[in-house]
Amino acid sequence: MRKILLLLSFAITMCAILPLQANAQWNGSGTGFALYNTYVVTNYHVIKGAIKICIFTSNSEGESEFTAEVYACDTTNDLAILKILDNSFMGFGGIPYCIKTQLCDIGEDVFTLGFPLISTMGNNVKLSTGVISSQTGFKNDASLYQISTPIQPGNSGGPLFDNKGNLVGVVCAYHAQAESVGYAIKASYLYALANKYKIPVSLSPNNTKEQVLTESVKKYKNFIVLIKCIKEHQPIDNKQNQPIHLYQMNYTTSDEQIIQIADDAFNAQIVSHEYKNGIGVIYFNSPVTTIKKNAFRDCQTLTNINIPNTVTTIEDFVFHGCHRLEKVFIPNSVQYIGNSIFRNCSGLKSINGKYASTDSRCLVVNGKLKAFAPQGLITYVIPNNVTSIGEWAFCECNTLTNIMLPSSIKTIENNAIAYCSQLKSLTIPYNVAHIGDGAITGCCNLSSFSGKYSSVDKKCLIFNGKIVAFAPAEITSYTVPDTVVEIGDWAFAYCEDLREIVIGEGVRTIGRCAFRNCSALSKIIMPQLLTSIKEYAFYYCSKLNEIKIPSNVVLIGRYAFADCYSLIKVIIPNNVTHIEESAFRDCKSLNVLTIGSSVFSIGKNAFLGCTNLTTIYCRASTPPAICDLYQDWNTSPRHITASFPEEYENIRFYVPRNSYGEYTNITISMYVDAKKKHIDYLNWYIYKEFIYAYDFE
Known part of the structure; x- marks a missing residue:
């Protein structure tokens, strides 16, 4: 069974209107806790991509709401420090807990305070208790503790305390397919981040005593805050109150079935893919930063997609042929958009977000119109x-x-x-x-x-x-x-x-x-x-029955006259030196062919499928070489001209009289077989007795 690591920010799927308007609604929440004065700690993924962040505090005087901004972050370890901006906020005062940077022992009692599932469980702080289960986290990650503390979406960014009241970690994730398995970032990483930005914090002394849990909760709960934010991406708008995983991509289809996606469609690995409750969900083992070429090509039932705000690159042809795709929102994280990403998306009604035109019909990057929504x-x-x-x-x-x-x-x-x-x-x-x-x-x-x-x-x-x-x-x-x-x-x-x-x-x-x-x-x-x-x-x-190639022509390119089914006669002029691959392929009516005197090479399959060909006049004094796709004829020529079908073994092949011996000499030529058996190479069939000396003018 594949493991899925779920991060615990709680994002609510709703139709957020961007740019930010007065009636915009919260679509992300998590927990934070006081670090010093006006500084608050949370997980980076809680506030990543937010265009507005608010902190809700609670004390004996009631609840208050304050605007905050990101002051510092450690994206590698999923930590963020916020700063409350409102002048009305007087600071947290003395912080009642200290940071413990020493490693916790397995079996130590721990607890967390936070705001899980606020849409159903309310805005009051919740307590969860457990123990340190392991000194390493998911896939032996040394930056994490594994804990047995029950945690839910919304606990992200909450503090993890030991039984002495020391801050030992920051809650960040739980295991989706295992009971009572959560993860917390070790407090030593938070201490390093605070020091880097010169934020004063206190370290725990080694002689602290155990505290009564109820007393610790009373002492700490007013320093635990609810964080709400409005994020830049626009989730799918036909469902509400659905949690969104940080490492996931959501979409909808017209038939409510999963779409077929190649394993290499993204930089991240797909670990699970499902469609339920009206939404398709693709889970990844890491953040998606690149949607690769042709990722959703010809997904003809795709109607809507939520591009994560971790994506920085959208390559060529990503949504090519998605006829039912109606709306797309490009997050601000995107830095590069390839060509033809919405080619043949005839149902596309609007393009919004970064690079969108004011009428939501065009995607304009640095003045270049790269995509268009044509529907209607x-x-x-x-x-x-x-x-x-x-x-x-x-x-x-x-x-x-x-x-x-x-x-x-x-x-x-x-x-x-x-x-x-x-x-x-x-x-x-x-x-x-x-x-x-x-x-x-x-x-x-x-x-x-x-x-x-x-x-x-x-x-x-x-x-x-x-x-x-x-x-x-x-x-x-x-x-x-x-x-x-x-x-x-x-x-x-x-x-x-x-x-x-x-x-x-x-x-x-x-x-x-x-x-x-x-x-x-x-x-x-x-x-x-x-x-x-x-x-x-x-x-x-296909109706072209006659061509006269001028005498000054020196090049006939690949497939130049291929599938000209009605063409009867071809004269290749004397200035042509090379007939490229498949140049006259499948000219099924071609009956007479004249090859000019300067032709010294003929590409692979140049006359393959010319099933009515009966007469060839080759003016070249030196037998032309076949140019194989996998062989350089300049260094290792093969003296075979081209491709002719088995059923016409009696092709009359006329060559210059002075070169007759060179065409039929089996020691240097592969035109003929010493025992008068036909040669089979790229479907060329010639018998020695069907090569004729001819006096060309």
Whole structure:
């Protein structure tokens, strides 16, 4: 059975309104005790993250409430010293107990005074008695005592006295799965903290006598105080009076079932996970400071989550695909937020807390809009303090028809406004100095651009001679202007109605994924001066049946024409030196292939799945080397070209007549088998008699 250590501050789950307002309610409480004059001791976890702390005292004159602040703390040992601020507080006077720094013996009688479970047990001080069970605490922690004293949530920060009335510890925790097992921080650690901040305290003499318990309680109880605070995090608001564990994270779901989370989703280890009484609870063995990449990705039933105020880092894609997530509160402890944390969270209504915009729709970190809550919006005006739209910030906001960018915007990052299927038009402010790759890709109903970088026909954004975005609505054919020198990454991707494209004579580079998934594209005319076709450039252009690759092209990137199912004939020009991995993979209609004379290497699986291929013309005088993913062909080349299917063993393979012997020489080549058996390497099958000498022009 796994052990769970519960800290004893008592936090009440309610809807706290932040920033602090007049009707804000207490959502945390614990116990404290007088140290000196206006100083009070408690546990650090009792007041961690508090935006308001109050101390309630009681004496013969009645109860009083005073405001306090954190004066000193030892986070390692869970200690805090508070200072009462109110001028009306006259001080505690003489403290009737001393600190004992010597180690207590096992079996010594001890007792504590505190305010456990105040919502049900009231605000009067409560007594609990027991003994020292061990001189070490949880997992042999030498800073703690184990005690048998019955303690409850709310006892945190209370004093632990011995039978001579000496302060021997500060109550901090109990064991959730064991009876009468509690823990207290040894008083020597409190003494060290007080000395560090020069707070006068008295040490216990060695000759003190045992005291009558009832007399000790009467003497000490007026020095025990109730601490209440309002904490910065906003707990889940659909339940009340539920204790919150310091090392836990609470959430709700639409089906009231636990969500699936990877073990490495946090910096802390998950020790227990349950869903009961309408709340999911994840318990940890230590405070959660980092929510790691993809931690809650695709948790599609998640509706609300309480991010602990121990969290400092939220990595990329943490809530990606949480369609039902409605509200999120970012605690003040958070120092770093990654990209795309709320990507495709279509149900998100509000983002509150640190970095939230005044309308609770945006997460803005140092001027960068990193996330957006789109639910219920058709039009949105980005706040004026935003200078940059971060990666994936508006991605897949499929209800938005209009996004208005303020003049303060200077940067639109990669994929910032991608896949907004209902977006109709977009105006780029004149202060924008950078537009990232794929910033506005996949917006299938986008009809026009205006403002800075807009082309004459308002169909393109042209940034430094590069098309970075295209407005595809109702466009079936398009001619790229001759002034363009590059088709940018993702520029025409997912233009599913585009059937014909003529690329202007000025273009030298077709970028990564430039025409990816243009599923209706059947005709493309490339310029003669084109030199580079980058990876995935025409991936899944399934209707493309013919291409003429210009003679100046030197590079065909990975998957550049993969899944072009209708492509029949390919001529790779003589200037190409390397055909990258899977460049023509699964071109199932490809029948005739010509490989240029300068090709000296062909990537792994470059022609895998080309099941109709019957004829290959290879102009290379030296058999091209296969570039294996796990092998550097420059240092150890393998003289095999590419990948061809077993069922087409009769591929006719034409090679230069002067190089015929080199292609068929089994001592240096793996094209053929000495016994006329086919070679099986990456699905290449060739028989020696199917290699033909050919006179190329």
